[in-house]
Amino acid sequence: MSSVAVRCAAVSKRFRIYEHRAMSLRETFIRVLLRKQALLGRPYFALGDIDFAIAKGEAVAIIGTNGSGKSTILRVIAGIYPPSDGEVQLSGRLAAVLELGAGFHPDLTGTENVAIYGTALGLSRQEIRERFREILDFADIGQFIDTPVKYYSSGMVARLAFAVAVCVEPDILLLDEVLSVGDETFRDRCFERLRRFHAHGGTLIFVSHDLETVREMCTRAIWMDQGAVRMDSEVNEVVDAYLAHA
């Protein structure tokens, strides 16, 4: 087994711009007739030639302004967006919390949603049953677990989703700006849990605008700018440079 948890080798991501998301057939037909554009919108580069390797047990922050490609690189690593060029190599089980409570069905209870979310993250129902106590303790939503999710506050949704993702016990955990939700107590508990995850050799990659948290949690930071890596070094060095630039 190599000591590298995540390797991005010359990863690029092109998106196509869809004016109306789902295009109309008429529009495509006209485009094809006029030979103006390829079938599916104009391409633009969201990520260009990204190269980095993250060692097992590292805690890495990805920082940068809005639209710099932070969330895109996380989705490419998580396998949600396939890279247009290059390759992502992973070693170990990966869990990602990219949109909190995404995929929770409002009419179903917490318990029922945990079954969907957990199995989508790769747990078996048996494993979910075994870890249910742990999820419940961490989420700390008490009897609300048997209430439809539509009656939850956003903090409660965040707690439940985070609780499921960490109980997967992944080797690599990706978090996208999810710790900004929730109150102080919850955040402290998340950090405590993340530190424990890190101390047990887990690899942590997270996107955050909260630079204090970044300094506290991570040893290394990657500064993304316009879809490219601008700086990749020790956390304080990168954060200082980023602050000086802004």
Next chain:
Amino acid sequence: MKRATTIGSLGSVYRYRELLWALVLRNLKVKYQSSALGFFWTMLNPILTAGVLIIVFTNIVKIPIQNYWAFLISGYFAWNFMAQCLNAATYTLGEHAPLARSIAFPQEVLIISTTISRLIEFAVELLLTMAVLAVALHGHVPASYAVVPLLVLLQFLLCLGLQLPVAALSVFFKDVQHALPIAIATLFYISPVFYAADFVPDWIHEAYLLNPIAQLLTLYHDAIYRGVMPSMQAIGTASLFSLGTFFVTYMIFNRYKHLFAEVL
């Protein structure tokens, strides 16, 4: 870029069988828990529609089929299953876009889960139909009933085979939502739902049976209404069409599915 092969994708669906099952249970729960009469509604809707068709075609437009009511219900529920699944295929992927954007999993699992939850309802309808016809029409359980599970399996594959391209196209083109009801309405008339396939004139009969839904409905009519074993040739042809449709469209679906998360 690496593209998923059909066999590899089937393997990944199998790996996500726990998710598949959780989704099936969820579909059924969401549908039934908020309505007091629950499962009753699923039964009531097709029964009422079938009832209207029976009244119209035995009293107004008199279709010369003995025990028309029995003929109609022997194929109607299968048709209804098909139409509802096709319709669901236009919105299933869109509905689950937030999940697809935050977790990587094979998205055909979403389609298959809606089909299986409908299949469970269809199975109940079919069992009731077979029980009623055994008592009220045949007076015994015909041996041809034994072939029905195979027909259901073939229909399940055909259904998925038609849903996959509809679902993939719906991601890219909103038009599909508008076009599909027209297609379903047309299919209703060019498939033997309220009339028998042998009403179709000889000169067009072969072309008529190129429609795989027509083949399957004819097999249901034979096995459940007429109580005769369908010919091996008819079953073989239907099997080829169902398997062929499924594999070809699944291949196409796999070719485009990596784009879904970013377009939705």
